[in-house]
Amino acid sequence: MYNEINLDKIDLRQEPPLEEPARQYYFMAECRQYTKRFFEENGRLPSASVHTFGCQMNARDSEKLIGILEKIGYEMTEDEHAELVLYNTCTVRDNANQKVYGRLGFLNTIKKKNPHMKIALCGCMMQELSVVEKLQKSYRFVDLVFGTHNIYKFAELLASSLESDRMIIDIWKETDKIVEELPADRKFFFKSGVNIMYGCNNFCSYCIVPYVRGRERSRKPEDILQEIRRLVQDGVVEVMLLGQNVNSYGKNLEHPISFAELLQEVEKIEGLERIRFMTSHPKDLSDELIEVMKNSEKICRHMHLPLQSGSSRLLKIMNRRYTKEQYLALVEKLRNAIPDISLTTDIIVGFPGETEEDFRETLDVVRKVRYDSAFTFIYSKRTGTPAAVMENQVPEDVVKERFDTLLQKVQEISKRTSSRFEGQTMPVLVEQVNEQDSRLLTGRLSNNLLVHFPGTENLIGKIIDVKLEESKGFYYMGSYK
Numbered sequence: 001m002y003n004e005i006n007l008d009k010i011d012l013r014q015e016p017p018l019e020e021p022a023r024q025y026y027f028m029a030e031c032r033q034y035t036k037r038f039f040e041e042n043g044r045l046p047s048a049s050v051h052t053f054g055c056q057m058n059a060r061d062s063e064k065l066i067g068i069l070e071k072i073g074y075e076m077t078e079d080e081h082a083e084l085v086l087y088n089t090c091t092v093r094d095n096a097n098q099k100v101y102g103r104l105g106f107l108n109t110i111k112k113k114n115p116h117m118k119i120a121l122c123g124c125m126m127q128e129l130s131v132v133e134k135l136q137k138s139y140r141f142v143d144l145v146f147g148t149h150n151i152y153k154f155a156e157l158l159a160s161s162l163e164s165d166r167m168i169i170d171i172w173k174e175t176d177k178i179v180e181e182l183p184a185d186r187k188f189f190f191k192s193g194v195n196i197m198y199g200c201n202n203f204c205s206y207c208i209v210p211y212v213r214g215r216e217r218s219r220k221p222e223d224i225l226q227e228i229r230r231l232v233q234d235g236v237v238e239v240m241l242l243g244q245n246v247n248s249y250g251k252n253l254e255h256p257i258s259f260a261e262l263l264q265e266v267e268k269i270e271g272l273e274r275i276r277f278m279t280s281h282p283k284d285l286s287d288e289l290i291e292v293m294k295n296s297e298k299i300c301r302h303m304h305l306p307l308q309s310g311s312s313r314l315l316k317i318m319n320r321r322y323t324k325e326q327y328l329a330l331v332e333k334l335r336n337a338i339p340d341i342s343l344t345t346d347i348i349v350g351f352p353g354e355t356e357e358d359f360r361e362t363l364d365v366v367r368k369v370r371y372d373s374a375f376t377f378i379y380s381k382r383t384g385t386p387a388a389v390m391e392n393q394v395p396e397d398v399v400k401e402r403f404d405t406l407l408q409k410v411q412e413i414s415k416r417t418s419s420r421f422e423g424q425t426m427p428v429l430v431e432q433v434n435e436q437d438s439r440l441l442t443g444r445l446s447n448n449l450l451v452h453f454p455g456t457e458n459l460i461g462k463i464i465d466v467k468l469e470e471s472k473g474f475y476y477m478g479s480y481k
Ligand code: 5AD
Pocket: 092, 093, 206, 207, 208, 306, 308, 346, 347, 348, 377, 378, 379, 380, 381, 382
């Protein structure tokens, strides 16, 4: 197993191998020379601080980056006063970009006091040409810039950066490559995200993801199953299968397999207790998948089903390829098959040309579906997407008013919906000591709701029965005997 390779046994007098992942282990060994030297000179290991913006995909990518840094010998810290600071960026909405520029100003002041500090940026935002141009022009103190397609090359890029004072930029437009067997860290010892596919082919007209994450590529089922089996051996009881559109998993494989078939294989893994997945595109959600979920012991009773808009007219312009009626029919099918399923969604307000009538259609779907929770977003113009050049952008004050109305509605409904299990006793995966009150533990129900209850730390990572005493709207207070 590559992950267990002893870096000290790699002969650095040889040329780096050309094949992956051996090549990356070679460069990890090279970087390790630096961390060793640093230790000899300073009496401590160099520290590294990784900050993640955006979605679950980025969170998982960061675990891989941290896995590489730990293997090299960095000491991980939250503090940005570190020898290496890496931002894994998001660009789905413009405010994510603005946040990064703001924080870079702050990093520059730290770097002035510690000139040996390295600042590295990666992730979706770096796939935009205009961003890289701006960094080259106005943020010369950044040392390393790479994108989403070559994350696996991090060790090699870091090795070059450690030997150079220049800004190193390596951005690929596309890739068909998936490199397996690199190290990865886990934030929680008992649960883990698992990528099943990368990229997106849907080109929703507002969305930048297909441009920055590239075309859909599925991992081979054997590789996925092997990764999960190893995770389970290592104490993991819950996995979250990750993809921009998991429902189209497997279509481009040499031996095609459906997402529902993959789930059935994952279900067979002994010792694994819970399976989650994200994200499902409504247009591709099959009857086969609903059937598999219904009969499953392990697949969690939760479906994140992005709506985006309730107006069939807007959905067409958004290129979502379903209508309001089809979406509602799908929800009914899901609820008939799995009555206790919890539904969550994403909604965009203020897409170009959105009329009062379109907005009312969105509210209507929210009322009819009664989501357990919904993420609501103000439309953000993303350069390069078809919607960015649509002429009828909605005025800011109108969007703001609609956004507030929607948020209020969503919260009112989700408060009522998510209280429906009050008084019941349900299995809970205990995740952590409560962040506000250390006498409490925080756990997650199969339907993804959180419950806080008195308990001791030794329960973390276990699945236990907790009585849901009182609903607080978005979470429960509970008790455990
Ligand atoms: N503006 C606002 N929200 C967006 N999303 C994607 N692109 C945009 C955009 N340009 C939202 C969608 C998606 C979620 C991850 O982010 O609702 O489901």
